[in-house]
Amino acid sequence: QVQLVESGGALVQPGRTLRLSCAASGTLFSSHVMAWYRQAPGKSRELVAQINSHGVRNVADFVKGRFTISRDSAKNTIYLQMDNLRPEDTAVYYCAARSPSSTAYDYWGQGTQVTVSS
Secondary structure (H helix, E strand, C coil): CEEEEEECCCEECCCCCEEEEEEEEECCCCCCEEEEEEECCCCCCEEEEEECCCCCEEECHHHCCCEEEEEEHHHCEEEEEECCCCHHHCEEEEEEEECCCCCCCCEECCCEEEEECC
């Protein structure tokens, strides 16, 4: 069993920066693929970024150049660096993890709210 706990969400003004953290506990091996999703008001859950055990990263087009995902395997923690935040980034951000043999993400955090507003 794995638990994922996100932190770092806040209410910020446009143009500001936030760094989200996702700490994993329990059995989470370094081979797991981890990701950040978000769900904005009126929209479906969408993939923001993912990273595998080798550090290969993918980010969604709508955050390219602004968001960066990173991983500290020794700490079982992933991060989402969010620069130049925009109002449209307002959403609940979720951390997720899956084993390489899984087709879907097996574990989810509780989410952390990011609100970008003047």
